[in-house]
Amino acid sequence: MCENPPMTQPYADAIVLVSGASTGLGRAIALGAARQGARAVIVNYATSAAEAGETARQVREAGAEPVLAQGDVGQDADCRRIAAAATRFGRIDALFNNAGTTRLAPYGNLEGLSDDDFLAIYRTNVVGAFQLTRAAQPLLEAADVPMVVMTSSLAAITGGGSSVAYTASKGALNAMTKALALALAPKVRVNAICPGFIDSPWFDKIGYRGGAAALRDKIGANSPLQEYSTPEIVAETALFLGSRAARHTTGETLLVDAGAHLRNG
Numbered sequence: 001m002c003e004n005p006p007m008t009q010p011y012a013d014a015i016v017l018v019s020g021a022s023t024g025l026g027r028a029i030a031l032g033a034a035r036q037g038a039r040a041v042i043v044n045y046a047t048s049a050a051e052a053g054e055t056a057r058q059v060r061e062a063g064a065e066p067v068l069a070q071g072d073v074g075q076d077a078d079c080r081r082i083a084a085a086a087t088r089f090g091r092i093d094a095l096f097n098n099a100g101t102t103r104l105a106p107y108g109n110l111e112g113l114s115d116d117d118f119l120a121i122y123r124t125n126v127v128g129a130f131q132l133t134r135a136a137q138p139l140l141e142a143a144d145v146p147m148v149v150m151t152s153s154l155a156a157i158t159g160g161g162s163s164v165a166y167t168a169s170k171g172a173l174n175a176m177t178k179a180l181a182l183a184l185a186p187k188v189r190v191n192a193i194c195p196g197f198i199d200s201p202w203f204d205k206i207g208y209r210g211g212a213a214a215l216r217d218k219i220g221a222n223s224p225l226q227e228y229s230t231p232e233i234v235a236e237t238a239l240f241l242g243s244r245a246a247r248h249t250t251g252e253t254l255l256v257d258a259g260a261h262l263r264n265g
Contacts, residue, residue, distance in 0.1 A: 008036075009036055009037035010036050010037070010239070010243040010244060010245060011033045011034075011036040011037045011038040011093075011094070011239070011242075011243065012036075012037035012038075013037065013038075013039045014033065014037065014038045014039060014093040014094060015038070015040050015042075015086055015089045015091055015092050015093050015094075015139075015143075016030070016033040016038050016040070016041045016042065016064075016092070016093060016094045016095075016096070016242070017041075017042040017044065017069075017082070017083070017085075017086055017092050017094070017095045017096065017132075017136065018030045018033075018041065018042065018043060018044060018096040018098055019044040019073050019082070019096065019097055019098050019099035019128070019132055020044065020045070020046075020073075020098040020099030020100060020151075021041075021043040021044055021045060021052065021096075021098065022043070022045040022048040022051035022052040022054075022055055023048065023051050023055075023200070024198065024200035024231050025098060025151060025195070025198060025200060025231045025234055025235060025238070026055075026096070026098040026099070027051075027055045027058070027231065028230075028231035028232045028234070028235035029096050029098060029235045029238050029239060029242075030043055030055055030058075030059055030066075031055070031058055031059060031062055031235075032232070032235045032236065032238075032239045033064070033094070033239060033242070034058075034059045034062035034063055034064035034066075035062045035063070036239065036243075037063075038064045039064060039065065039089070040064055040065040040066075040067060040086075040089055041059045041064050041065070041066055042067045042069050042082070042085045042086055042092075043055050043056050043059065043066055043067065043068050043069065044069045044070075044071060044073070044082050044099065045068070045069075045070055046070070046071065046072045046073075046099070049070070052068055052070075053068070067085050067086075069081070069082045069085040072124075072128075073097075073099045073124060073128030073129070073131060073132050074120075074123040074124045074127060074128045074131075075131075076131045076135075079128070079131040079132045079134070079135040080135045082132060082135065083132065083135035083136040083139060084135075086136070086139050087139070090139070090142060091139050091140075091142040091143040091146075092136050092139040092140050092142075092143060092146065093143045093144075093145070093146060093147070094146070094147045094148075094149065094242035094243070095132070095133065095136050095140060095146075095147070095148045095149070096148075096149045096151070096238060096242060097128070097129040097132055097133065097148065097149070097150045097151065098151040098238075099124060099128055099129075099132075100124060100125050100151060101120070101121055101124040101125065102121060102161075102162040102163060102165075102166040103117050103120075103121060103162070103163050103165065103166070104162050104163060105117070105162075105163040105164070105165070107160075107163075107164060110164070112163075113163060113164060113165050117163075117165050118165045118168075121163075121165045121166055121169050122165075122169050122172070125166070125169040125170065125172075125173060126169050126172045126173055126176060129150055129173060129176065130176060130180075133148055133180060133184075133190075136148075137184070137188070140184075140187075140188050141187050141188065145189075145244050145247045146187060146188045146189070147188070147189050147190075147191075147241065147242045147243070147246065147247075148180065148184070148188060148189065148190040148191070149191055149192065149193065149238050149241045149242045150173055150174075150176075150177050150190070150191070150192035150193070151192070151193060151195070151238070152170045152173045152174050152177070152192040152193065152194045152253060153166075153167075153170040153194055153195060153196075154194050154195060154196040154255065154257045154260060154261060155167040155170050156170035156171040156173065156174050156194060156253075157194060157255065157261055158261060170194075173192065174192055174194070174253050177190055177191065177192040177251065177252075177253060178251045181250040181251030182251070185250065189246065189247065189249065189250040190250055190251065191241045191246065191249055191250060191251070191252045191253070191254065192252070192253045192254070193234065193237055193238050193241065193253075193254050193255075193256050194253050194254065194255045194256065194257070195229060195234045195256045195257060196223075196229060196255075196256070196257030196258065196260040196261070197228055197229060197257075197260070198229050198230065198231055198234055199228055199229065199230050199231075200230075200231050223257070223258040223259050223260045223263070224258065224259030224260075224262050224263070225258040225259050227258045228258065229256065229257065229258060233256075234256050237254060237256045238256075241254065
């Protein structure tokens with residue numbers, strides 16, 4: 001990242017890596033970085049090649065070089081290959097650990113979750129974030145003010161969410177954010193965002209009854225700000241934590257939920 005980028009271009013010349021960037025919040029982060037001056041955006045995806053290609057197209061139109069990097073963050077070898085996509089640039093200025101998964105299961109039905117469900121969710125949401133950060137560490141440390149941003153969840157704060165396993169994984173991710181902030185200091189800053197409901201294809205993909213439309217109006221009406229979040233709104237906060245403006249912030253988890261946690265406190 002350039003020494004003193006203009007305030008309107010906080011990602012000027014930056015090399016950015018976004019996991020889970022094919023749709024939703026990941027795509028919004030990738031596009032936001034491109035629009036804010038990034039030189040290159042590594043677009044990671046696991047299986048959604050066509051959607052990742054569309055993200056890459058939009059990143060290019062926004063003025064940055066897109067680099068597609070297929071891989072499952074739950075696999076260490078894939079993480080090392082994903083991080084290696086930035087090798088030719090010599091550094092990674094901002095890593096967004098955004099890839100995540102869940103399994104819908106009613107909270108009152110403990111039999112609805114197996115040990116395999118827990119392990120699969122943790123492998124992506126927790127182990128995957130660790131592995132990709134570890135793989136990217138040399139390139140992060142080659143940057144001037146390197147930043148890592150985790151996508152956690154309001155579920156980690158309130159205890160609610162798509163399943164007990166998902167909520168537990170996001171609580172672990174918040175704890176790991178603090179641990180990595182200590183482990184990678186003083187060079188690398190590590191923070192997390194905790195979004196609530198996001199109006200994105202996520203709820204349709206995980207099979208939520210009625211999809212995002214079933215929740216949108218209810219969430220908006222019940223939040224103190226009388227709004228619901230979109231990928232673009234949440235991406236703005238993620239991009240702040242991934243920029244030089246947050247260089248004195250590390251080990252922090254920031255709620256981005258239109259105040260919804262105030263109704264759950």
